Amino acid sequence: MILDPINSITSINFYKKAAGQTLGRAFLYLGYLGILFSIVFLVFLKTRVWPSLEGTFQWLETNIPTVTYSKGRLATPTNEKVTVRHPKINEVAFTIDTSRSDLVTAQMLADEKVSAYVTSNALYIQQPGGKVEVYDFSKVPSTETKVFDAKFYRELSHSLRVLLYPIGFLAAFALFAVWKLAATLFYSLIALLINGVSEGGLPYTTLFKLSVYAQTLVIAVQCILLLVPAQVPQFTLLATIATTVYLWLAIKKNASLQPQAV
Numbered sequence: 001m002i003l004d005p006i007n008s009i010t011s012i013n014f015y016k017k018a019a020g021q022t023l024g025r026a027f028l029y030l031g032y033l034g035i036l037f038s039i040v041f042l043v044f045l046k047t048r049v050w051p052s053l054e055g056t057f058q059w060l061e062t063n064i065p066t067v068t069y070s071k072g073r074l075a076t077p078t079n080e081k082v083t084v085r086h087p088k089i090n091e092v093a094f095t096i097d098t099s100r101s102d103l104v105t106a107q108m109l110a111d112e113k114v115s116a117y118v119t120s121n122a123l124y125i126q127q128p129g130g131k132v133e134v135y136d137f138s139k140v141p142s143t144e145t146k147v148f149d150a151k152f153y154r155e156l157s158h159s160l161r162v163l164l165y166p167i168g169f170l171a172a173f174a175l176f177a178v179w180k181l182a183a184t185l186f187y188s189l190i191a192l193l194i195n196g197v198s199e200g201g202l203p204y205t206t207l208f209k210l211s212v213y214a215q216t217l218v219i220a221v222q223c224i225l226l227l228v229p230a231q232v233p234q235f236t237l238l239a240t241i242a243t244t245v246y247l248w249l250a251i252k253k254n255a256s257l258q259p260q261a262v
Helices: 004-010 014-020 023-063 106-112 150-197 204-214 216-227 235-255
Strands: 067-070 073-075 082-085 093-097 116-119 122-126 132-136 146-148
Touching (some): 004 014, 106 116, 204 235
Antiparallel strands (some): 082 093, 122 132
């Protein structure tokens, strides 16, 4: 099982063994690939996602004034109007003005060139199409006083880091399982077509198992692309062609083992 991914990519003869395995082992292999993909996804989170998130939290610590929530209203130490913009993400820009309680319009957001506006009693967020979503603080059920300061953002950053990797692993595995099971069903239909045209005589369960293993090369490339900041033009088309070629070779190899009709 450990070396099956390598064998699936490098040896067409391996598909004779794959065809003879049980359907349960094919699903087990798909789960094994899911674990490997999820581990690679964790590396992606560690090297490419978390540094950006960590930088954002550090930016919040140093640029956002201390905000205190109490009894449905927000306040800052000076109640002065402050506009902050993320140094790398242009879309992240908002104004904090706790001296204001009047309605904020879409035109005001456009004039300030921000996507959100925080007043003493509400949060206004610009939505696509010019609509402004309003969140009234007076409707928040909590009555306790909360302070959003540098310590809060540091603790939030730590909590997110603790949760990010286990949640990321489970989410990646679940997504992979659904994604590749659907892909296997798709490729099994292609395998049926190849099997019919070539008169391979293989049953559908065998074709389904071959469809699982035939995707290994594409999955390996997808793992690499998670870690390397590169794009492959027409990747979906190339992936379909590559998997179909593996299927054709695998069906041809196994068809030659079938007893010939007299």
